[in-house]
Amino acid sequence: MFLKFFSIILLTLLVTVTISLAGNTKQLNSLAGEQQMLSKKIANEYSKKSKNLNILNTVKALEIGQNRLKKVAVHNAEINNLFHFLTICIDEMKVLVKKPYSTKNAKKIVELAVSISEGSRYIAKA
DSSP, rough: HHHHHHHHHHHHHHHHHOOOOOOOHHHHHHHHHHHHHHHHHHHHHHHHHHOOOOHHHHHHHHHHHHEEEEHHSSSHHHHHHHHHHHOOOOOOHHHHHHHHOOOHHHHHHHHHHHEEEEEEHHHHHH
């Protein structure tokens, strides 16, 4: 329920907000692509029932990437809200990957990965 609520907020932001970004567009696109790749990698590793340090390192890399993306993006209320949502997604993902594998957790991780991927891409394109 919580995830659906924030997914609706994310989609609303993606559709209705237009934002100007300063800085290097190429760097933004590169960082967003990296975030997209890392979030998909986490979902893939978890779905393969990987229970090793590698998945935790990937989540940490995703968190570091978000911090790098924050430094490059222009901030306003909408982008700050989106970053807050992405932080919630990453925090929830950190908790889930430490739990034993279950289909329910795998589904949540895939949903979070999609949200992170789309949110990062939106920030880069805005």
